[in-house]
Amino acid sequence: MRFSSYHDLRRKLLDRETTCEAVVGDYLERIRDNADMNVYISVFSDTALERARELDQKLDAGGQPGRLFGLPMGIKDNIAVEGAPLTCASRILSGYTSVYNATAIDRLLAEDAVFLGKINMDEFAMGSSNENSFFGAVANPHDNTRVPGGSSGGSAAAVAADLAMVALGSDTGGSVRQPAGFCNTVGLKPTYGRISRYGLVAFGSSFDQIGILSRDCDDAALVLGVMAGFDSADATSSHHPVGDYGSEMDAVSVKGLRIGVPGEYFPETLNSEVAAMVTGRLEALRDMGAELHEITLPQSDYAIAAYYILTTAEASSNLARFDGARYGYRSPEAEDLSSMYVNSRTEGFGAEVKRRIMLGTYVLSAGYYDTYYKKAQQVRRVFLDSYKKALAKVDVIAGPTSPYPPFGLGDKTGNPLDMYLADVFTVPASIAGIPALSVPAGFDSSGLPVGLQLAGDFFSEGRLLGVARHIQGTL
C-alpha cells in the first residue's frame, strides 16, 4: 500500500485499514529492494518492526496515538539515535555507537514515530552532492546518473523514492533545501535555534539546524511542531513559543501577500529553464492576488566567501575532538601519541573535510584572524541588516533554490569552488539565521526537478509553509 502523505497514512492506521507493522514492513522491503541507491548507511530492520508491533498493540489496547503515530522516518547519520551507529558518513567514526538520543529524536519518539534507519550524507555534512561520503554516492531517484544534492542528499532521495515518509536532514548552508530542490521534495530549514542541536554532530555550530524533508508542507509543519522548542541541553535553542503551524499555514492568504523577488537571485548566468519555472510559479501566485515586489540584497556576492570563512573556522574547532582517542577509528600505524593523532586523522577524514580543517585553522591563525574571520563576522551583520530591511517591506522572499537542476555524478568533484557555488542562493539565509525552505516548482524539459526557495523573518516557519502549500497547489 502507498500513501500520499502522512495524513493519509495516519487516517488509514487509525481506521484500521492497515497496521504499523505492515507499513513498516513495506518500507523495509522497499529499502532492501533499492539497496543499490545507497540511501541508508544502517537499516533498523529488527528494531523498527518491533516498535511498529508495540504501536499496534498500544492502539489495540485503547491507547492514545501520538501526533506522529506510525510515521516511518529516516534519520540523517549525523543525528544521534541511542544504540545505533553514528557515522557522519566518515571513516573516523567507524564502529562508534551513539550512547544517547538527540533531543529532536526523543521528541519524535514521544509522539510515536518509527525510525527505519540512518541515512547517507556528505561526510560531516560538508558538500552539495552527497559524493563526499565514505560510503559512496547516492543516486538521484529522478535520474540515476545525477546527484541528489547534498549534504542531506540521502534524506531527499529517501523521501523522493518513498524509502521514508519523512526524513531528517541538517542544514548549515543549504543542505536541506538544495537536495530537496534536486529531488522534488519539500525541505525546511527552521530559524537558527528553533530545534535543539543537542545530539546533532556539530559542523558550523552557529549555522547548523536540523531540518525536515517531506512530500508536502503539512507533514513538515507537523514534524516541526513536535521537534521545535527550548531545550536546556542546548544553550542556543530559543525560548520563542512554538507556533501552531497548522493554523498559521491556514491563516496565509495569497491575496495581498507581498513577495519580495531579489534581482540578485536571477543573474544572467542562471539556468534559463530554472528562471522561467520559478518565475512561472510566482506569476501564478500573482494571478491569485499576491503582489510581486522587486527587492535588492546587494551583499549577495559576498555570501559564499563569508560562509566558507565562518563555517570552516567553526568546523576546524568542532572536528578537533576526532583524535583517534575518543571515538571510532584509530590508526593501527601509530608509534606514539603524536603519530596516533596524525595518522588517525589523516586516514580517518576524507579530502573535503581536511580541506576545510586547513582553511579553518588558517583563517583563525593569529596573523590572519582580523583579515578573514573578523571581517566575515562583520559581513554576517551586514547580511542580517539587509534582510531586516527587506523583510520590513515584504512578507516573504522568493527565488530559485539552486542555479541549475541536478548535475551529473562526478561533474563537480574535481572543482571544489564550483561545488561551493552550488549553494549561492541558500547560504545567505543561513548567514542571517532566518528560516527558509525549498518547495517543488515542477520539472524541466529533461524531466529534472526544480526547487523554489522562500525565506522569511525569524520564526515565520508557519507562514513560509503556508505560502509553499499554495505554490504546491498551483502545480
Ligand code: GLN
Ligand atoms: N553545501 C554546503 C557546504 O558544503 C552546505 C552544507 C550544509 O548545509 N551542511 O558547506
